[in-house]
Every structure is written in structure tokens, then in C-alpha cells.
Amino acid sequence: MNYAMALDYQNCINCKACEVACKEENGVQLGADKQRIWIGVVEGTIFGKPFANLYPSQCNHCLDAPCVSVCPTNASHFADGGIVKVDPHKCILCKGCMEACPYDARFVDDTMVAVDKCTFCDHRIGEEGTTACQATCPTKVRMFGDLDDENSDLVKLLKTKRFFFQKEYTNTLPKLFYILPDDEAYAKQSVSHNTIIHTWAEIKPLYDVARTRRSKEWKR
């Protein structure tokens, strides 16, 4: 198992169902700076005309997760399927992981006195097959799945689409695959010109190598 998620971000309507479902499913502490999942909004005007782009996001569960490497107590670790998790009992709140994460995907949960983050709903994916955010989404932005399984809905989707990553330059091998819109005008509007566009055939060997290298650390 090598869990990952594709996001057809162009479907997003910023309704925040995913955010609420995440909080209800996982008992996330409430508060403006406590988010396991969020929607990035970029808006402005082009020649006086307004535009806005939405980038739903969460932890990338990177194959080379810097938050895991930096943790002095092994509280941050890889769980089964490469899911990056925090063991609250080991967390000493040094916040090194929060500094290391390029995506700002971590926050302090004051009730657990530990760092908290997205877990890909690992307690429910066995039974339900989906994360809470995917299941509840009105426009079905997300597709959660197993990169190891050539027949998973996720890999089937990635084979038919081109995609990109957020902040690929940080070299963490992130696992949120942003699906490139087919519509050229919208792709141009919502993807930075220096963002690298990938295909599954081209990226798979790279991710396979990293998986082999790091999966030794994955806890069963």
C-alpha cells in the first residue's frame, strides 16, 4: 500500500464541506489556526476583471517527508501505506516539524498537547474506502487511493491525466496529485508558468524508487 490522493481542483466551489467533515470525523480542535485540511484561495484582477483560483489542500504525506526526518523523538513517523502521522505521546512540542513542512500542514492541538495533522483518515479507509473529505465532497474534487495498485481508481485516473505538485522544488516527493485542467485557458490561469507538468508513466519510476527506499521505515 502506498496511499495518495488526486485532486481535480477545478471542481472546487469553496463550500468547505471537506473541512467540516474532517473536523467531525477526526475531532479536530476548533480554532482558526487549527486546520488539517484547507482551501487555498488566490484572487485578484486581470486588466480590471476579477478572477479567483481555489486549491484545496492538506498534508501531502511526502515520501521524503522532512517532518519525519527532523523529529527528535520519532513522534512524527510513517505509518502503514506511507501515511505520515504523529504519535502524541512522543511529541515534545519542539515544533521542528512545523518549521520543516513546506505546506504548513501541521498545527498544535492544545487538547492533546501535541502536533496534529491529516492522517488520510486511516481509521476509516479500510471500511469505507475513502477519507471523510472525499466522501462528503459535493463536486468530488478528491480521489484517494493506492499508488501500488495499478487498478485502483486513483492510478486509473492518473494514467489518463496530466498533473502537477505544489512546491515540487522542495524535493519531498509529495503525494497530492493536482490534476491539470484540460481547458487550456483555465490551466494557464491556475498553474504557474514554472510549475512542472507530469504524467504517470514519467513519474512512476521516480516514486517507485523512493517508495522502496523509505518504505522500510513504514510501520505496520
Place this chain on the structure above:
Amino acid sequence: MKVEISRRRFLQGSVALSVISGATLSTTNIMASSKEKPKTMLMKKVPTICEMCVNKCAAIATVKNGIVTKLDPNPHFPKSRNMLCARGVAGIHALYDPDRLKYPLIRTGQRGDGKYKRATWDEAYEYIKEKMVKILDEEKDNRSCIGYCAGEGLAEHTYKTFMADKFGSSNFLNHATICLQTAVSGYTLTIGGYGQADLENAKYVIMAGANRAEAILTPDTMDLFKRTRGRGAKLVVVDPRYTNTAMHADTFVGIKPGTDLAFVLALTYVAIIDQVYNRNYVAKNFVDFDKYKKHIIDSEYTPEWAEKITGVPADTICKIAHDFMAAAPQAIYYQGRRSTWAKNDFQLRRAMALFTALGGGIDVKGGIVFGHRLPLGEHTTTAPMYANAKPRIEKEAAAIIGATGSWVAWRNMVAEGKTPYPIRGMFVYKQNPMLSVPDTAKTKRMFEKMDLVVVIDTMPSDTAMLADVILPECTYLEREDPVQSYASIEPAIIIREKVIEPMYETKPVNDIMRGLAEKLSKPLWEITKKYDEDVQEELETTPEAEFYEDGGFNLAEPFMHSQEETNKHMVVSKHGEEAWKLLREKGVYYPNMLTYFQKINNNTYECYPKDKKYYSVLKLEETFDATAFLHDTCVNPADIADLKRSFNTPNKKVECYLGSMVAKGVDPMPKWRDEEHVKVPAGKFKFISGRHAQFTQNSTQNNIMLLELMRENYAWINDKEAEKLNIKFGDLIEVTSSVGKIRIKAYPTAKIVTETLFFVHGFGAKSEALTFAHRNGASDNEIIEGTIEPVFGCSVMHDTLVSVRKV
């Protein structure tokens, strides 16, 4: 549903009932969990129907040790497309809201000061009884002296059955005239139904004013945004604001508020002059098209004319008209579900329907479709006749006042003391007129004039704080509601099952009505005997006990069976025992569900195979059956049935010219009337309101999970105009209209056209019993003027001029 009328005179406009018959007790309603947990944890999954807004999405509640811990989408209901939005998921916090109404309350202080004492249900009923007996004695059994209103919901008709059919008041108000009455009626009188936009197949959609990304409507929202941006559906958004819907549009057109009619008329003009409309379809299906064509051309509704009014460039209008017709009949001028904007709203909706019809996009796949409704069993109850019950007070306020009345006209008459007979009291169920009806100060004056105000609700709303008696209803997760059949391309029957037992001393409305009716029946019967000459005459020949029962004067009779028994009968009588079992297990039923229903992947389920969907239905219908078509539940089909039948002629013609309207002083064809249009003087702003995806009007205002997403509302103001007024983001501004004044934080943005001020509805509660909602932002209805449009008496929401000042 049917009501038998026992006596000669019947004054109530509507007789819809949800009633009852004998049936044995229901079976268990629990979907067994797929994984049996250890004995220490009792877990079950119960199918339910969301009530956080009006969409009725199917959900599955997870209950652990008696606590509802999660709400997930139920993929079986085709309408809700396997999703639950932010509000739906946050439904748990409606259930566990610490501010919920927990016990019956009786007012101890002055009206409005929020002082109440806890009472038993019997004490509350007793209080109501004493006041009712006194009022009805003084009003000589004129039942209409007690008004009543209700918000939309599955149990609305249970309440209405009591108030209208059994108690006998004709003064009913619901949300229709502060909602989409003009839209539903405009479409229904023109094309025979409001219909459903088939956004799964449409190729070109003009969405004007409607905001499907923020005002979520199933299945439209789900269908549309999977198909925008070059994936099949071209989307044109016409709006004074750049909304989240506009974000997905191929073309966004900023328009001045209240000028949509000019825009549609110009589109129509282009289509006709350039002969790009579907001439074959029009020849076959239109009646009086020549009149309409002549009217449009003679009136010179040119794009250049419209540009001056709307601010939309003439060439944009030409292009949209041509592109629309090129994609027709898979092209829709989207009906929308918005409230009434300007005085011409009825004509606007007619013009929209006609424009779609010009392309042939009615009753076809990818156009506006009518779908099919699965039947449900029905029952009769006897509505007693009260000789002294008078017709509703605001009959003359507009051309057509239906059984749901005109909220603003009714309120104005009561507040101003201009009613033909005294309105002494009011029952309010699941509605919060203090926040939802324009001109809050006047609504307050109305309530202050009343001798008895009873509020049935789950939350201590601003309106509840004006009540004499508050009766706590349980939330939707604690009750079974009347089973519902949804007409659609993919019709289905759904049921809201009780997830957990009612908390505190709350009750479902069926039980509340039963208790109240048992208390009131005999004392009110005595008053009827005292004043009702017809009854007196009848009693000369019929024994009293017999006439009391047969005449329907036992008001509790429709509420004696449990909701489960009633539902079982309604389903089993039409679809059999197996259907009932399946419905209770899955929460959804339609014929062949087990064979049709398929999982495509984790996101997508197919409920009906493509060739089994009800796209085109009109041709198949021999005679018009009003109940067989899709109607919005907001408007009672009976209100317009007598007009509608003539439109659903054997020829099924699209109506261009409404001759019947002429006598009522209504334009028979959509016409721009410059004198009706409110222009914005220099220095003023036109105020507009709207919705967003995180709250449902004001009903979710105290939900802590949703307040996490949006704490208060902000006033949108054009950034260039804000700069001139030195208003920056977060500055407090004072907004003043002729009826009120509010303070709110400013959000200067390029996303709104000039001369326009906007903030979302649903904030600004004043009730201090709402710990989290109270004094968050501002309430739009404190500044919106209480004016109505002339056809249905709908409240005009976007014609209020305001001035803005930084404080």
C-alpha cells in the same frame, strides 16, 4: 393529499394534509454495522434526511453508545449525488447545540425582554388554551383571528393540517413570498411547471443571479461544476457580484441589480430578429408567438437599449443570444431559486422561461425537464367547517394571493392596524420572521400587537424571544418525519428516520399538535356551538357526540397515529412490503433499486441506467395530472392549478400571452416598465442580499462548527467607490435605509459592480439566548424595505436604496 369537507362553506385556500390510517407498528430501522464492534461499544448506522437546508440530502448517521458521532452521505438517493455539504456534516451541532430549546417556556417578563419560566407541556398547553378560548369567544369563533406561519420542511404539512384544516384559520403564511413564488409561478404559468434544469447534459447555461456554488442545490451544484471549463457545459454567469459560481464561468457578465428583465428581453430580441431561435419547435409548441414577436420587435428591445439599462455591452448580449441558440435545445436560461429582486420579477421569470423555450429546451434531455414522481398512499381527514371563519386579510394586496399569502402585505396590515377584523394571535413554526422578513422593526410592531404568540422551534431565535409560549421541537435527528416522494429525472422516495430519541423534553411536531389538539378540542367546540349558526342548526337534528366526531371537530384525530405507522401505510399501499423494508434499510426507495444501483467508483454511483431516466415526459402524458409533475414544495400546486390546467392543454403549448392576467391588471407579456425600475441617485447604493455555502439563511446561525468557517458577515462594496469614501477592509460602516440602520464591517472588492452594496443574509441575531450567534455582523432585513411586487405580493428584496458612512 385529500381532505373531505364536511360542510357547505370552506374558506381556507389550501387543503393539503398529511394524514393517517391504521397500520401495524413499524419494524426496526437500523442499518446493521458491517463490522460488529466489541460489546463495550454499541454502534449503529441509521439512514436519515438532512434538514440543515431545504435540499433533503440523504445521510447516514453513525451512533456510538447513543451519541451521534458522524454524518456521512448516503449514495442511494439520486438527488443528493452521494454528498453532504458543510452544513449537512455540521448537523450534529444542531443536535448538541447547548442553546437549544429544552423545555416548554412561558413568558414572565415584558414581551421581548427574554424572561421565561420553565413549564410542563401541560402548563404550556393550558396557557395557550386559556388565551385561545378568551380570544375566540371575543371574536365570535372567527378562527382566522389567529394567524400562523411555517418554514419549509418535511413536517410543515403536519402543522398546517392542524392550523388550517382542523383549527380552521385561513391566515397562513410560509416562505413562498419571501422566497421563489414568482419564479415557480412564472415558469409554471408559461411552460407548465418549474421543472428541473438537466445540468448533467446541458451544453449552454445562463445562470443569472443564481449562485449554485454558494447556494447549494442538489443535484444542480453537483452536476454543473463537474462539467464546466471545457468539459461539456458552457457557463455564462450574470450577476452584480463575482461569486464562486462566476469563478467557474466561461463568461462573467456584471449587471446592475434589478435589470435582468431588460437583459433577457434583449436576448429574445436578438434571437427573433436574427431568426436563430428554433422555429420548428416554436411553430409546434407555442401559442400566441406572433403577439410576443410583434411585442418584442415593436418595443425595440435592442441590445443597445438594454446596454444603457443593464450596463452589459450590446455585443456581449448578441454573442450570448447566438451562442445560446447554437447550443439549443441543450441550452438553459437557468430558472434559479432566488427571492424576488425587483417589481418586475414575475415578468422576468416568464421572459426567462420563454427564452429557453425559444431554443426548444423544454422537456428534453439537457434542457428544462419535468421528471416523474413515484406515488405515495394518501388518506383523508375531515376538516370541520366554521361558519364564522373569515377569509384571509390581504386578499386584495396583489393580483393573485394564494393560500400561502403575502408575508409582507399581511404583516404590514397587522402592524398598521388596517385589517378587516382583528388578528389577535400567531403561531410560528420553524420560521424566524424577525430575521427573514424585510423591515424588522415593523415585524416587531406586528408581534407586539398580538395577545398570543406561540413559537415552535428548536432554537431561541429572535422571534422566539417575542413569544408568550415557546414549545420545543426536537431536531431532525430525533424524529421520524412524513415520507416524501421526489419528482425528478431519477425519482425516489426518501424517509427521515429517528436517529436517537428526543433529548430533554422536546417533541416532534406531530406529538406537539396531538397534545395541543387534545387540550383545545372541547373548549373550542363549546365556542363554536355558542356562535356558529350552521352548527346550531345541525345540532337540532344530529346528536352532539356524533356530529362532533363526524364533522371533524375532534381536532386531535389526524395526529393519533405515530409517524412510523403513517409512513408505513403510505409506502406499503403503493409499493408493497418489500419496498417498505428496503426504504427503512437504505433510507431511499425506487423501483428496481437493487438492480439499478451501481457503484462506479468511490466518488460516483449510478442510481438509474441512462435509458431509464425520465427526460421527456410530456409527450407520454395523455391528460395533465398536476400531481405527477415536478413541483417545488415551496409553492402549493393548487394555488395555480386553476390557471395551470388551461396551459397544459392537449397541445401542451408554451404560453406567450396570459390573457387571464389582463383583467387582474398584470401585463400579459413580459414588458419593461421604466417607471417600476429603481434608479440609483448619486451617492447612494442599491442593497442586495444573498446566500453562501456555509449557512442556511438564519437557521444555522448558532452552529459552532459553521461559525468556525465564517464568524460574521461583511459588506461588499466596490473597491474604487470605497477608496473615495476612505473605507478600508474591516472598517466599521453604517448603512442606512428608509426603514433602518445597521453597522457592519466593510469588504472593499473588485468583485462587485458599482452603486451596489451586498452582504449575506442570516447574521445579526439579537437574541441573547443564542450564545454564539448573537450580534455577529448585521441582519439585512433591518434595512430592506417592506415593499411587494404586484402579481403575487412577493417581497421585493433588491430595490432598497441605502447610504453608507464610515464610523
